[in-house]
Amino acid sequence: MLDPATLARSLPAALAKLDPRHMVRNPVMFVVEVGSVVTTVLAVVDPSVFAWVIAVWLWITAIFANLAEAVAESRGKAQADSLRRARTDVTARLLVDDTAGERAVPGTELTVGDRVVCEAGDTIPGDGEVVEGVASVDESAITGESAPVIREAGGDRSAVTGGTRVLSDRIVVRITTRPGETFLDKMIGLVEGASRQKTPNEIALNILLAGLTIVFLLTIAALQPMAVYSHARQSVIVLCALLVCLIPTTIGALLSAIGIAGMDRLVQRNVLALSGRAVEAAGDVSTLLLDKTGTITMGARQASEFVPVGGCDPERLASAAQLASLADETPEGRSVVVYAKERYGLRGREVTDAHFVPFSAETRMSGVDLPDGTQVRKGAAAAVMHWVRQGGGEVPDGTSAAVDAVSGTGGTPLLVATRPAGGTAEVQGVIHLKDVVKEGMADRFGELRRMGIRTVMITGDNPLTAAAIAEEAGVDDYLAEAKPEDKLALIRKEQEGGHLVAMTGDGTNDAPALAQADVGVAMNTGTMAAKEAGNMVDLDSNPTKLIEIVEIGKQLLITRGALTTFSVANDVAKYFAIIPAMFASVFPGLDRLNVMQLHSSTSAIASAVIFNAIIIVLLVPLAMRGVKYRARSAASLLRRNVLIYGLGGIVVPFVGIKLIDLLVSHIPGLG
């Protein structure tokens, strides 16, 4: 990472960053730059080897700091270039409503709400939601993953991203974002660092560093009158050198590189963090909420059995189940239609003039009102039982047993009921929706537990199903029959208890909770609403990715802490180099502080300044790579890092400055 080629490539960017308008955002390095200007002017007016060495190395210090940032940014730039290639100009096949025909328009002219047709071979012209059909889509331009993914209308896998390619079939996409504000545009801005905002912790640290800088500035200003009083007036060049050595330049130089590198590490793992704050919060998360369907389980809930109750004829149940699902575009709904056809030979019927009741997480039911007044419903058992009783019907014995039998295996039961015009509602039976827990879940949750993170599964499903899946997946706790507002309330409750909450989800019903969570990771396969609400998107749609996100967050916090410790500690050694050098002539006793036995006062000051610059570049790889994180307690981590970076910070400069002194003392004019 520190290969000279990378450094050389980033040099022009580093030089460009010397622009004071850029530097002023980093107070510590801005002071260094002002010092460079002052010493350069003095070196021109009254040239000496010492003056020039200090001036040049102060410039190098500022450039090294910029180099750290430029190197950190360079990786993202390369990635942004490859993303830009995916953003080719495409022609969209716009659906014209009144004529039901198509019109070719440039992708850049699409507006929100437009409906476009995409068939095999077409590039999807913009971000949107599939409103009709199913297709396999190649998303490798964005995710780097070559396996095609399924995108379908309804349900939680309806979002498509502009720049991806349809491989098979035909879909109709409703455009949801304006050109120029698409996911791809956001991604490019992110990896390039263009939209990077300083995080709260970073801002706080910056203020602290600026405060320290002011304190040292005042100290130096107060030093001169005292020095004059003791007949040891100091040159402005020496004062500038002392100032730069005292202020925390190491962390000041590396701070932004550490933040960029953290974001970059996420990008390398196919996670897009839309806010740096979320990355930091990830390091402190103590509760993780996961949604069941599609996150812990495979999410392709398929009808696998119809169980009649109350003596209902199986054919009648199948027919009612299919009727209730004809217009249900969710994967569950479609699977019911398919199963009824395959198992009972029921063809999907055309029903005209019917009023369709779409599924909502709020009602937990879907169905149809036929023109003759018959109503058909299917949905969560509790919801449908309530509907039946309201419709004057009774729930037959054995219903609960049939429902519980499905739930007990971890399946989702959907109760089917009908109500003829003017008649009483009647339960027909249960649809068994099967789902499978993803592999390796228990291991990953165990790992989270070791990191001190509690996992809670939340689901709209009933408590029995939830318990069965929770047991199998090995989560710590679960919340069943959760409506969107319950998810939100649970997050608020955890947050009030002082916990930082992370949540992964993919559904539209997850959106409010994703927005409320401190870290909201939306699956790329999820709906647009989910992706917009969260502050991270996982392109691999792997819910256990959160483990890596937490590790990266912790690593970011630890790295920043370690390098701050190092920075402050390593300034201490410089007092021992510079102070004796400044006053040795008037206070010979101070020479006892000259523990490094540096050659002369000029070589001592120059060595301290040179070391101060070089240490920045030497630490760039650590800032980029991050301090290694191990799953152990926060206290023991802190102890270890204070020991290594605090002690190291004190010892390393003694050795480094001594070595540099041995070299520079040979330079005529410094010896």
Ligand SMILES: Nc1ncnc2c1ncn2[C@@H]1O[C@H](COP(=O)(O)OP(=O)(O)OP(=O)(O)O)[C@@H](O)[C@H]1O
């Ligand atoms: N298409 C549908 N028609 C009727 N009822 C449905 C349909 N899909 C789901 N349900 C019922 O509504 C309940 C709630 O669904 P919802 O999508 O809110 O939660 P979920 O998918 O079970 O859980 P998760 O929050 O993990 O996604 C389901 O458990 C099921 O009983």
Ligand SMILES: [K+]
């Ligand atoms: K310093």
Ligand SMILES: [Mg+2]
């Ligand atoms: Mg769901």
